[in-house]
Amino acid sequence: MKGADVEIVETDDYRISPARYAKNKVAVFIKRKPDAWLKGRAERMCCAMPGSRYSHREHSFIMSKRSADRFHKLYQEGWDASFITHELIPPEET
Helix, strand or coil: CCCCCCCCEECCCEEEEECCCCCCCEEEEECCCCCCCCCCHHHHHHHHCCCCEEECCCCEEEECHHHHHHHHHHHHHCCEECCCCCCEECCCCC
16 A cells, blocks of 8 residues: 555545555545535544645645544544634533
8 A cells, every 4th residue: 555554444524544645644535515614523623633734636634644543533532623723622521
């Protein structure tokens, strides 16, 4: 496999796979809803991950494997990120 050795992860909201044009990086592709015009939770969290950037060429967020693993773990735990400040917001205790 070209690029980072990454296990491809696919959920209803995003897909994590090796980046095609960035060496040793992974791409987090956000599956947007056709009627959504604001950023969803997955997209907000990608913006909050350190070292991530959006690549129009790949239509994905490019980040290190470590950041992608952290993103996936926090997303599954229910974390969110601020739309304006890009700070991570812990899940509310229920």
